[in-house]
Amino acid sequence: MRLGLVSEISKEGDIYYNLLQIRKRVAQAKKRGLDLLCFGEAYLHGFDGLEWIYPQDLSRALSQDGQIIHELRSLAREHGVALSLGYIEKEGEDIYSSNIFLSSGGEIVNNFRRLSPGWKIAEADRSHYREGEDFSVFTYQGKRFATAICGDLWYDEHLNRLKTLDFDYLLWPLYIDYSVEEWQIGVKQEYGKRLRELLVPTLMINSSSGNKKGARGGCYVFWRGQVLGELPLGQTGILEVNL
Numbered sequence: 509m510r511l512g513l514v515s516e517i518s519k520e521g522d523i524y525y526n527l528l529q530i531r532k533r534v535a536q537a538k539k540r541g542l543d544l545l546c547f548g549e550a551y552l553h554g555f556d557g558l559e560w561i562y563p564q565d566l567s568r569a570l571s572q573d574g575q576i577i578h579e580l581r582s583l584a585r586e587h588g589v590a591l592s593l594g595y596i597e598k599e600g601e602d603i604y605s606s607n608i609f610l611s612s613g614g615e616i617v618n619n620f621r622r623l624s625p626g627w628k629i630a631e632a633d634r635s636h637y638r639e640g641e642d643f644s645v646f647t648y649q650g651k652r653f654a655t656a657i658c659g660d661l662w663y664d665e666h667l668n669r670l671k672t673l674d675f676d677y678l679l680w681p682l683y684i685d686y687s688v689e690e691w692q693i694g695v696k697q698e699y700g701k702r703l704r705e706l707l708v709p710t711l712m713i714n715s716s717s718g719n720k721k722g723a724r725g726g727c728y729v730f731w732r733g734q735v736l737g738e739l740p741l742g743q744t745g746i747l748e749v750n751l
Contacts, residue, residue: 509649511544512537512746513711513727515739517718520554521568523576527552530580530593533746537589542748543612543649544590548681548715548723549658550605550627552576552595555683555715555723560629562603562636569598572619577608585614590648594657594681597621602638607655607681611648618646618655623666626659645675651751658682661702670706677751678710685723688742696728696735704733716744 514533519525530547537545549555558565570576577595584591590612597606597619605627609618621640628637643666645654652675660666661680670678686695703710709731716725726741729749739747 509543509651509751510541511546511711511749511751512540512542513713513729513739513749514545514547514746515714515716515725515727515744516547516551517744518548518551518554518715519718521557522554523552523568526554527576527579530591531583534583534587534589534591536746538587540746540748542589542746544592545746546679546681546711546713547591547593548713549594549607549683550596551593551681551715555627555717558596560632562633565596565603566598566601566636569596569603571598572608572616577616580608581610581614581616584610584612588612592655592679592681601636603636604638604640605657606640607657607679609646609648609653609655617648618644618653620644620655620657622657622660624657624659624663627657643670643673645673652676653679655679655681658684667702667705676708678706678708680710680712682712682714683723684714685717685721686741688724688740691726691741696741699728700730700733700735703730707732709736711749714741
């Protein structure tokens with residue numbers, strides 16, 4: 509399997525702009541012969557794409573059976589390219605930070621809900637802005653995947669739970685806004701150290717906010733504390749990985 513980790517600009521609250529970028533990257537992936545494209549945390553909405561006013565946010569959030577997800581399923585099926593991407597999900601009256609995985613045939617293979625609370629402000633209504641319950645493992649083209657979102661891996665209980673599961677690769681969409689200098693002189697090593705106990709490659713995907721104050725892009729493949737492949741922080745594009 510050939511996959512692409514995509515670092516792309518995500519505009520806050522502009523689903524249609526972000527959807528257009530996904531379409532462009534899928535067209536590129538088709539030409540390159542990639543089987544799967546992976547985007548960052550909450551890519552479809554932008555990491556700061558919520559207002560934290562519940563009625564407004566509920567209207568912005570997307571259900572798995574809604575029109576936008578239907579368009580993404582059709583896009584995957586049309587080009588024969590699987591997709592993994594973050595979005596703000598609604599189920600009934602609840603809102604989640606989620607990551608959906610669509611097969612190249614447009615089927616929903618997995619939908620993971622972030623377990624850690626760092627995606628929301630402290631004042632968020634906990635009865636409506638929710639977290640998921642556990643990790644899940646799914647199989648695609650003979651490879652077993654699990655997903656974690658951003659801060660999930662900085663909780664010992666979540667990391668320990670992952671170590672009990674049987675999978676081949678970890679998808680790790682996130683949003684980090686370190687400067688390139690901070691990342692290079694120490695933070696990258698801290699991330700590698702944190703992932704050392706996971707005996708599988710971790711595929712880290714960071715979006716870009718398109719400005720100097722937010723996320724600066726970059727994608728990495730970590731394994732046992734080492735970097736096996738990278739699209740350096742500060743850059744957008746596609747990091748191709750052969751599984």
